[in-house]
């Protein structure tokens with residue numbers, strides 16, 4: 001075989017392998033603009049519901065991806081190959097009949113048993129919605145490649161990604177949930193989107209008592225297939241769900257509350273600055289805007305036993321206390337994203353010469369021996385200032 005033929009054969013094989021990794025058909029330009037990573041991301045965020053041209057079920061054949069490049073926004077959508085040829089369309093005349101009315105959504109509701117500090121568990125109603133199975137917005141990534149950006153789009157509505165915590169501390173400004181019999185409708189006034197659904201008694205009761213519902217938007221899953229809280233939080237930790245609190249229309253705006261993940265997955269905090277390092281379990285967090293006095297008053301009842309009066313740590317926005325009976329230490333510190341109350345497993349005071357890698361190893365040991373958990377991974381979080389670092393680790397029982 002000649003060199004040119006071999007090259008062509010190799011390219012064709014590579015293309016076949018690539019095409020096998022995503023369940024749709026794209027044209028040459030879309031393949032170039034997105035690259036393998038962008039196509040994989042697209043595969044994660046597009047679901048073959050209905051054709052966005054004719055509205056009929058896409059069935060089992062691989063659908064065609066049509067990219068609408070309208071300058072102000074770029075969106076990908078799925079169509080029957082007979083209805084649209086796969087292409088990147090940035091022409092001045094947009095001829096497809098694709099519109100939002102054809103786009104499907106799926107959802108499911110559940111009640112999340114959540115714990116705040118050492119308080120009894122609370123029941124938080126949650127609705128997980130994939131608002132657009134067959135379409136997704138695209139943005140350019142830092143390397144200039146286009147990639148799916150549904151989460152950015154949801155963030156613009158005030159929804160937030162989360163890890164251990166749904167971040168539903170205050171109601172979304174332009175959203176409401178309307179209750180009519182056993183029918184709930186979540187409305188986003190900014191975009192005019194709304195989703196109506198019938199609800200079981202348990203969820204309805206919680207929506208009434210809590211004065212709203214936690215809304216979780218994602219295009220990374222078909223929520224009807226979601227079958228565990230762990231899966232939900234795994235997607236959340238991966239940054240693939242954006243959540244916010246939607247107040248029930250006509251009810252008082254609910255008090256800010258924390259919604260902490262169930263015991264299955266605990267969050268540990270490793271904090272260090274040049275004069276101090278500590279590691280422990282995150283018990284609770286709250287709005288960083290409240291004053292130190294209010295933060296201490298908030299934290300006090302979360303600490304079991306009989307804590308001694310608060311002691312300030314250096315000149316930082318940080319205080320520590322200990323339970324006089326068990327000698328368990330607690331640190332309350334203001335970070336850039338929240339006040340965090342941590343039950344401390346180990347701390348180092350005074351100047352130290354350890355690098356972060358050895359601090360992580362030290363923290364892993366402390367979490368394992370004092371906390372009985374194994375940390376899966378440490379991820380950097382907003383810190384308190386430019387001399388300090390905060391990391392969160394998700395841990396499972398060892």
Ligand SMILES: [Zn+2]
Nearest residue numbers: 051054080083
């Ligand atoms: Zn069609």
